[in-house]
Amino acid sequence: MSAPGTVFLVVPCSRESGRIGEFLPGLCEKLDALGGCRVLVVEDGSGVDEQRRMNDMVTVLQAKHPVLCDLLMLQENIGKGGAVHAGWARHEGAEWLAFVDADGSITPDEVCRLIKLARERGTEQGAIFATRVLMLGRDVRRRFFRHLIGRVYATLVSWLLHTPVYDSQCGCKLVPRQDFARVASRLTITGFAFDVQLLAALLDAGITVREEPIDWHDVAGGKVRLVCDSILMFRDVLRIRRLRKERAQGRQGTVMSS
Ligand SMILES: Nc1nc2c(ncn2[C@@H]2O[C@H](COP(=O)(O)OP(=O)(O)O)[C@@H](O)[C@H]2O)c(=O)[nH]1
Numbered sequence: 001m002s003a004p005g006t007v008f009l010v011v012p013c014s015r016e017s018g019r020i021g022e023f024l025p026g027l028c029e030k031l032d033a034l035g036g037c038r039v040l041v042v043e044d045g046s047g048v049d050e051q052r053r054m055n056d057m058v059t060v061l062q063a064k065h066p067v068l069c070d071l072l073m074l075q076e077n078i079g080k081g082g083a084v085h086a087g088w089a090r091h092e093g094a095e096w097l098a099f100v101d102a103d104g105s106i107t108p109d110e111v112c113r114l115i116k117l118a119r120e121r122g123t124e125q126g127a128i129f130a131t132r133v134l135m136l137g138r139d140v141r142r143r144f145f146r147h148l149i150g151r152v153y154a155t156l157v158s159w160l161l162h163t164p165v166y167d168s169q170c171g172c173k174l175v176p177r178q179d180f181a182r183v184a185s186r187l188t189i190t191g192f193a194f195d196v197q198l199l200a201a202l203l204d205a206g207i208t209v210r211e212e213p214i215d216w217h218d219v220a221g222g223k224v225r226l227v228c229d230s231i232l233m234f235r236d237v238l239r240i241r242r243l244r245k246e247r248a249q250g251r252q253g254t255v256m257s258s
């Protein structure tokens with residue numbers, strides 16, 4: 001699948017058999033029609049029963065949708081970031097690596113729109129990060145408290161990493177595979193802050209990242225625990241900042257000693 005514009009789209013899933021049924025069939029239908037895409041659902045450590053339900057669902061859909069790969073089942077829970085990275089490692093030679101959340105907060109039509117945009121721009125224009133901006137012409141429906149926490153987090157990320165990103169956490173991103181390959185060995189965060197590290201690593205490697213406003217609606221049943229996961233994500237941002245500083249100092253040392 002190495003033709004220009006091909007997309008390998010991972011759907012990370014943790015106990016999603018209840019929600020993904022509303023999203024995956026429509027996504028597969030749209031992407032089959034669009035062409036040049038593969039979809040890989042990654043399920044890690046949600047237990048035997050849940051994995052069987054997911055596997056049954058994927059098997060049934062595969063009969064109708066060539067776009068859908070076999071379910072990737074991992075026994076241990078490795079976090080959203082770990083699941084995306086594990087999925088991307090099976091990229092089948094696609095030009096673009098992408099992920100989208102399983103809950104349908106971003107509709108299949110919006111996923112298609114982003115893929116078309118990536119194809120129009122080409123990989124030379126770098127990665128595309130979806131972003132939730134309440135603005136004319138876009139339909140963003142979020143619960144007030146979630147929106148608030150999201151804005152605080154995004155602002156902290158911008159300050160701490162000196163990176164004017166509006167929304168690092170939105171659940172759909174597309175990255176040229178060649179660009180990802182350049183930074184993959186630096187990506188150590190496997191939890192919900194993995195996208196922040198991906199962003200920082202791409203920018204540090206001189207790769208362009210563009211944010212693209214999308215339509216979004218909150219879907220009930222989210223797995224992010226607002227207090228506990230926010231603390232973990234904040235800790236991870238501090239870790240990313242420290243690793244970045246150490247790398248920059250290391251680079252300076254190399255330049256000075258040469
Ligand atoms: N594979 C995997 N996916 C995860 C994990 N944690 C969250 N996800 C997925 O990440 C996506 C975003 O999570 P979600 O619960 O919608 O986040 P929220 O809406 O912000 O609470 C969903 O597709 C989840 O199933 C995990 O540990 N492993």
Ligand SMILES: [Mg+2]
Nearest residue numbers: 101103105222
């Ligand atoms: Mg969600």
